[in-house]
Amino acid sequence: QVQLVQSGAEVKKPGASVKVSCKVSGYTLTELSMHWVRQAPGKGLEWMGGFDPEDGETIYAQKFQGRVTMTEDTSTDTAYMELSSLRSEDTAVYYCATGENYFDYWGQGTLVTVSS
Amino acid sequence: DIQMTQSPSTLSASVGDRVTITCRASQSISSWLAWYQQKPGKAPKLLIYKASSLESGVPSRFSGSGSGTEFTLTISSLQPDDFATYYCQQYNSYTLTFGGGTKVEIK
DSSP states (O other): OOEEEEOOOEEEOTTOOEEEEEEEESSOGGGSOEEEEEEOTTOOEEEEEEEETTTTEEEEOGGGTTTEEEEEETTTTEEEEEEOSOOGGGOEEEEEEESSSSOSEEOOOEEEEEOO | OOOEEEEOSEEEEOTTOOEEEEEEESSOOTTOEEEEEEOTTSOOEEEEETTTEEOTTOOTTEEEEEETTEEEEEESSOOGGGOSEEEEEEOSSSSOEEOOOEEEEEO
16 A cells, blocks of 8 residues: 655745655555646646656656656655746645556645745 | 546535536547546545546446546435545546546535
8 A cells, every 4th residue: 555645834935946745655666656736726636747657757747847846765765846936826735646647646735835 | 738628617416316527538538537536625536547447445336438538427326425526637648637627516
């Protein structure tokens, strides 16, 4: 059974960066393809990017390219999502999620608030 | 990117009702479609994958059908625990996309 535990809520100013972590247990990170999905308040789900095991590369949604970086530390089985140049529209709950291109395991979510 | 359109956006129903939610893809996605249920303040929960395969532990009142560009999620007899928001997600293209969601409310 995979468990994903995310870091706590963050408050950031416009223009800053945020780095959210996702700790894996039950499996090793190398056995999983990790993705990130966000949800603005009262809105739907938005895929940000994830690991493509066929190409061995991380694919980012075009909307976030140049502003998002997804990394992994296999020594601690922790995945990270860093989003830069934050603006108020980036206020959202950020989820890590894993599965075979659909997601059967999700983290609990991390609220990132962008406010001056 | 493949666009996913769900309808209706909101649905009012009573316990025991049969409920159907539709998801349309902007191009063919074969059967590469998943459905999720989300309750307020919680992460989404996988219900259906590959259009019609029921995830382990999900009640059999949930079913999915369709292929190509048109898909449906059916709840055969709505239960109190089923009032939630439902999302479809395509994974035909590696740029994954979700539908806008359907909120199932108490009538």
